[in-house]
Amino acid sequence: MLTDAWPLFALTIETERLTLRLPRDEEVARLGQVAADGLHDPADRPFLTPWTEGGPQARARFVLQGHWASLGEWRPDDWALGLAVFPKDGSEGGAIGRVTLWARDFAVVREVTTSSWLGLEHHGRGIGTEARAGALALAFDHLGAVAALTEVFQDNHASQGVSRKLGYVHDGISRDARGEEALVSDRLRLTADAWRERKSERSAVTVSGVEQCLAEFGLRGPEA
Numbered sequence: 001m002l003t004d005a006w007p008l009f010a011l012t013i014e015t016e017r018l019t020l021r022l023p024r025d026e027e028v029a030r031l032g033q034v035a036a037d038g039l040h041d042p043a044d045r046p047f048l049t050p051w052t053e054g055g056p057q058a059r060a061r062f063v064l065q066g067h068w069a070s071l072g073e074w075r076p077d078d079w080a081l082g083l084a085v086f087p088k089d090g091s092e093g094g095a096i097g098r099v100t101l102w103a104r105d106f107a108v109v110r111e112v113t114t115s116s117w118l119g120l121e122h123h124g125r126g127i128g129t130e131a132r133a134g135a136l137a138l139a140f141d142h143l144g145a146v147a148a149l150t151e152v153f154q155d156n157h158a159s160q161g162v163s164r165k166l167g168y169v170h171d172g173i174s175r176d177a178r179g180e181e182a183l184v185s186d187r188l189r190l191t192a193d194a195w196r197e198r199k200s201e202r203s204a205v206t207v208s209g210v211e212q213c214l215a216e217f218g219l220r221g222p223e224a
């Protein structure tokens with residue numbers, strides 16, 4: 001069984017309307033199609049890596065290669081978990097977006113960073129907030145994170161809105177180069193104490209299959 005060798009495939013997060021889990025290859029292909037169809041208004045540039053600015057096929061391939069790279073390069077002290085976002089009612093016939101958590105030296109530092117995207121037609125219905133809450137429940141309530149971070153451009157109102165709703169606070173800025181352009185992002189931080197106050201979001205999330213994945217996150221010595 002694949003899940004014996006790679007238990008992360010059995011890790012599942014359920015929220016009221018969504019299931020978050022690692023996608024299998026055919027499901028990643030479908031996710032690539034979502035990216036190919038468009039994740040944002042073409043006038044917006046929400047990502048530091050301008051991967052959505054290529055053509056549809058380039059976007060789809062970027063999603064596939066990114067998925068395989070994150071699995072292939074996975075290490076307990078340096079990991080990125082790209083969870084596909086599936087509507088529970090199956091109405092879309094597959095995933096509609098992705099929320100990624102990543103960390104370095106998580107066992108020591110206990111901080112995760114998140115990023116996410118949804119197909120354009122699914123924006124503005126609270127799905128981004130619900131998916132982020134699911135990822136945060138995994139990080140805080142099951143992996144013992146002390147803080148979750150995200151970096152977002154100051155004009156990305158939707159992403160800023162998700163973080164604001166979930167109680168993140170401003171934690172400085174970053175300046176990065178995108179080509180010849182210097183871009184400013186807000187660094188936002190949510191502490192475990194602030195997350196514990198979010199009782200309704202927490203109680204709406206169920207996480208299963210995490211126990212057998214703890215070693216993957218560097219939280220227990222690998223099984224012999």
Ligand SMILES: CC(C)(COP(=O)(O)OP(=O)(O)OC[C@H]1O[C@@H](n2cnc3c(N)ncnc32)[C@H](O)[C@@H]1OP(=O)(O)O)[C@@H](O)C(=O)NCCC(=O)NCCS
Pocket residue numbers: 039040046047115116117118119122123124125126127128129130151152153156157158159160161162165
């Ligand atoms: C960022 C993203 C995942 C947010 O998901 P979403 O489902 O659209 O967001 P939500 O519906 O949960 O909205 C969260 C809050 O932000 C607000 N918001 C959403 N879109 C907004 C917009 N375009 N302008 C202003 N506020 C906005 C919402 O009103 C909501 O707050 P409220 O409930 O108090 O009204 C999604 O918009 C997306 O995929 N964007 C393109 C990719 C991207 O920018 N990713 C993040 C890179 S850092």
